[in-house]
Amino acid sequence: MLDKYVVKNGKKMKYGYTTGSCAAAAAKAAAYMALKNKIIDKINIETPKGWILTLDVIEPAIKIKGQSAFCFIKKDAGDDPDITHGILIGADVEIIDTPDIIIKGGEGVGKITKPGLYLPVGQPAINPAPLEMIRSEVLKVLPDNKGAIITIIVPEGEKIAKKTFNPKLGIQGGISILGTSGIVEPMSDEAFKESIIIELNMAVNNGLDRLVLVPGNYGEENAQKLFGIDKANIIKISNFIGFILDKCIEKKIKKVLLIGHIGKLVKLAGGIFNTHSRVADGRLEIIAANLALIGASKEVIKKVFQCVTTEGAVNLIEEYKYHEVYGILCRKAEERCISYTHENLEIGVVMFSMEKGLLAIGDKAKEILEEF
Structure with missing residues (x-):
């Protein structure tokens, strides 16, 4: 739901949003639904670029059970030729009674298996900027005395990752959750x-x-x-x-x-x-x-x-x-x-x-x- 464009080479091209923005939005929406026991169809997040995104929460996949909820956000890369365009990125959020935010990588999120990347070996391939986005957006809906265990899921992630440089970099089992600004700028x-x-x-x-x-x-x-x-x-x-x-x-x-x-x-x-x-x-x-x-x-x-x-x-x-x-x-x-x-x-x-x-x-x- 990003209605912003840039003109390049005389052509009007639409901006998109990153996998990091999708993960943050899914986590925030799931946390809200788990707390309120109420289904929502849209969620707002603020990107590091300063732009506010209003993203659709994919309703057929929404699940609420007790103090847990799950939902997907659909990735939109705008007019950028991005291999992750159109995939679903989800978050499974469990509300806990301690003020901790624990972020995990689930199905389709790669795992670091070699040293030299920005994260330690064994960690999910969720880059620092998206990690901070997820934390800050979920904190906006959590009461002071509550925390959350957040598992990011990308059902098509393992298949898509084979077409990226992730295997060469030692990132196994899925894609990386990326994006420093939260926004995809279209370019050829x-x-x-x-x-x-x-x-x-x-x-x-x-x-x-x-x-x-x-x-x-x-x-x-x-x-x-x-x-x-x-x-x-x-x-x-x-x-x-x-x-x-x-x-x-x-x-x-x-x-x-x-x-x-x-x-x-x-x-x-x-x-x-x-x-x-x-x-x-x-x-x-x-x-x-x-x-x-x-x-x-x-x-x-x-x-x-x-x-x-x-x-x-x-x-x-x-x-x-x-x-x-x-x-x-x-x-x-x-x-x-x-x-x-x-x-x-x-x-x-x-x-x-x-x-x-x-x-x-x-x-x-x-x-x-x-x-x-």
């Missing part, structure tokens, strides 16, 4: 590239000749939080780093600062300029090769290749105290970017980790940062 590659060009044109028209490019929300947050960079100087570019660097040259931009997660920007050190994992990966290979060059043992290199994410590799680097590799990776990423643009741009690279925070600032990045 061409439409998104067009939107980047529009932002770039606006920046140029406003007289800017230095820009900060970030892959996504986390990069933007860190650019503002770590360095106090004004949001007006920041453009989100997703995976299209090579594309936007070319456009920056075309628009006479002089200096670019790339700030982002090591999982994206480490690819630049290997000459990869479209960082989507389906186009090219090599993250662990690049990290492993550079660790070997500074003397890491065969044992450490093997462990790097056993990681499922760059966060896992970062934990290994911290454990074995090879911190110097971060600076090396930043410098190599800068060198590759400068070579890619034939020295028509000054380019600096800053890498961070979700768990460890700022990892390294490239030599060129240090110079450019002084100008922001």
